[in-house]
Amino acid sequence: MLLHSRSGASTSRRLLSSAATAGQRHSVRTLTQASRTQHAQPQHQQQRQEQQQQLARSRLQTPSSSRTTWPASAASARRAFATTPRRRQPTRKTxxxxxxxxxxxxxxxxxEVVKWFIKAxxxxxxxxxxxxxxxxxxSVEITSRYAGVVTKLMYGEGDVARVGTPLCEIEVESEVEDDVGAAAPSQGSTPPEAESGQLKGEAQQPTNDSQVGEKKVELEGFIATPPSQKRDKGEILATPAVRRVSREHNIDLADVQGTGRDGRITKEDVLRFIENPSPASSKGPAPSAAPSSSSASAPSAPASETQVEDLSPVRRAMFRxxxxxxAVPHFAYSDEVDVTALESIRQQLSDVIPAKYRKTLPAASAGTDVERVADEARFDKLTLLPLLLKALSLALDEHPLFRSTLSLPADAAGMDAKAVSSAAKLHRRASHDISIALSSRxxxxxxxxxxVDRQSVFDIAASVTxxxxxxxxxxxLSPSDLRATGTVTLSNIGTVGGTYTHPLIPPTGQxxxxxxxxxxxxxxxxxxxxxxxxxxxSPEEEDRIVKRLIMPVxxxxxxxxLEGxxxxxxxxRWKQLVERPDLWFGLLK
Structure with a gap:
């Protein structure tokens, strides 16, 4: 019993001694780890600072166009993704x-090429x-049908270009479908050098938002600063739609300040000018008046000195x-036409012009929804010309030969009269197409x-106006107004004066x-x-003198x-219809 107690006490002492030893070992390990942590912490902070400095140096040295850094796992995934086929995407081809x-x-x-607005x-x-x-x-302004780079001009200013031949060459871009998955390894995978750089912690230089903002503001300021000097017609940049809007509101585009690229006038510029019609020159400092080329190059010549100048483009065209x-044998015929009755009808029609044709609406039509013609076609007074044109159309009904145009072979100048007459053709039209002569700017x-046969007198007056x-x-005028030609031309020289003249037939086949x-x-x-x-x-009344309005033609x-x-x-027949407008009632359709 005593022996058993001693052995138990000995065992207890051994257990207590082991526990104490284990506790000491645990304390030693804890102290050792704490000591190591205390020694490693400064070293870790130093390594971290070195890595941050290295990263900052790499950012300064790495260009803005470098690749984005991928982790090792992301780089592997990127290589795997690059090997998979992708959808076809368009590429650019010129x-x-x-x-x-x-x-x-x-x-x-x-x-004739008068002026180029572009250069190669x-x-x-x-x-x-x-x-x-x-x-x-x-004179017609030619606009581009393509967007691209002008590579070559085929003609110089003053050269004559034939219809259907190239004026210039333009390099344009077109889209071609390419398979991105079949691209070269450099396009579908990251180079080893880039991957090694990425694993070392290189990163793409971040975008500097402040720099982008500064460039954007600078660009907007450049675009919004138009030229302040008033331009002539050849320097005006505007699309046909913008020009149509300006014509509808009777606005001179030279007075409109353009805010588009290279001073281009946009639709918003025209609408802004309508609300605040101030001339373009008032938006900037007034430029000093530049002297003309003749006065700038040489002093004014004495009145007795002969000056030599070239023909203007319009006069050169008229010369040709x-x-x-x-080459056309002209046959002239003159007569007098009594327009007294027609003048009376003109006055009566002027008092009943429908509201859709008037510049100013009458009081009865004010505030009503009236369908009106374009601004430039409105008129408040009817002239004799629309009535004369309508009478000419009625005469064309009975003389269809005058609804024809003559076409000759292209090389008619080098052919004899017999060959030309065999190749000549008459093109007879169903509609009554009549040209009018205008003296423009x-x-x-x-x-x-x-x-004209399908139009009323008021419709004809609106078209003429x-x-x-x-x-x-x-x-x-737009090119569409000048592209078509009539079979007969009517010119009113009475606005200038004179009685009889000898008009020349335009070389258009009429x-x-x-x-x-x-x-x-x-x-x-x-x-x-x-x-x-x-x-x-009675004989006495027949010999009575009366006042009549006579027009020479x-x-x-x-x-x-034509035969004489x-x-x-x-x-x-045209004279009879003009002098007797009461005959129209039986002819109008």
């Missing part, structure tokens, strides 16, 4: 396209003006057109009024042209009044096709 000179008018085969190597956008060409009819008329123009308004403005002089009141016998029936007046026909009697009969 090709050079020739810009052909389109048909700018019926019967026009060549044009410059970038153009769609609808940007390329050049200005001068045909036998008018009128020279070509020398750029020269003589002959725009066409198509389908529109052409007259646009021809007098800086924007001018067969006749007429000109009206100034109408004057002249004495006539009562028996000479249009519509007089013999025996309706002169017509010219192409004697290669055919022209005389046609003019005679």
């Amino acid at each position: 090709e050079t396209k020739p810009y052909l000179l389109a048909d700018v008018g019926e019967g026009i085969t060549e044009c 190597g410059e970038t153009v956008q769609e609808f940007d003006p390329i050049c200005e060409v001068q045909s036998d009819k008018a 057109a009128m020279t070509s008329t020398l 750029v020269g003589l123009l002959t725009p066409c009024l198509p389908g 529109r052409l007259q308004t646009l021809s007098a403005s800086r924007s001018g 067969l006749a042209i007429g000109a009206m002089g100034r109408s004057r009141h002249q004495p006539r016998f009562a028996s000479d009044v249009p519509g007089y029936k013999k025996g309706s007046l 002169s017509f010219t026909g192409d004697h290669r096709v 009697v055919e022209l005389a009969r046609f003019v005679g």
Whole structure:
């Protein structure tokens, strides 16, 4: 029993001794780890600082276009993803396209390049003006159909370009489908050098938002600063839609401040100008008036000294057109037309012009929803010209030969008369297309009024007013107004003065042209009044002198096709319809 107690006590002492030893060992390990942590902490902080400094140096040395750093696992995933096929994506491919000179008018085969608005190597956008060409009819501004880089100009200023030949060459971009998955390894995987750099902790340089903001503000300031100097017509950059809006509001684009690229005028600029119509020159400091080239290059010449100057583009075109008329044998026919009755009808119609055609609405139509014609086509006074055009259309119904145009072979100049006559063709039209001669800012123009037979007198008056308004403005007539040609031209020289003239037929294939002089009141016998029936007046009344409004007219026909009697009969029927407007009631459809 005693022995057992001693052995138990000995065992207890051994257990206590072991526990104490274990506790000491645990304390020693705890102290050792704490000591190691205390010794390792400064070393860890030093390594961390070195890594941060190395990362900062790499950011300074790494260009902004470097790759994004991927972790090792992300780089592996990126390589795996690059080997999988992807969808086909479009890539850019450039090709050079020739810009052909389109048909700018019926019967026009060549044009003179007056001015280039672009140079080789410059970038153009769609609808940007390329050049200005001068045909036998008018000056036309050619706009681009492509967006790209101009690589070559085929003609110089003053050269003559034929319709259908290239004016210039433009390099454009087109999209081609490519398989991205079949790309080269450099496109689908990360190079080993880049991966090793990424594993070392290199990162892409972050975007500096402040720098981007500064560049954006600087760019916006550049775009929003337009030139303050007023430009001439050739320097105005605007799309056809913008020009149409300006014409509808009768606005000179040279007075509008452009805020687009290179001073381009946008639709918003025009609308802003309508709300606040201030000239463009007032938005910036007024430039000093530049002297003309003649006055700047040399002092003013004495009055006795002869000055030599070149023909303007419009006069050169007129020179070519009128020279070509020398090959046409003209037959002239003149007469007098009594327009007293027609003038009375004109006055009556002027009092009943429908509201849709008026510039100013009458009080009865104010506040009502009235369908109106364009601003440039409105009028408050009816002239004789629309009535004369309508009478000419009625005469064309009975003389269809004058609804024809003559076409000759292209090499007619080098052929004899027999060969030319065998190849000549007459193109007879169903519609009554009549041209009118206008004296515009750029020269003589002959725009066409198509389908006069389908228009009322007020419709014809609106069309004439529109052409007259646009021809007098800086924007001018559109190419569509000048592209078509009539079979007969009517010119009103009475606005200038004079009685008879000898008009020349335009080289567009038409067969006749007429000109009206100034109408004057002249004495006539009562028996000479249009519509007089013999025996309706007594001999004393027949010899009575009355005041009549007389208009002299002169017509010219192409004697290669027309007989003299055919022209005389046609003019005679037109004269009868003008003098007797009551006959229209049986002819109008």
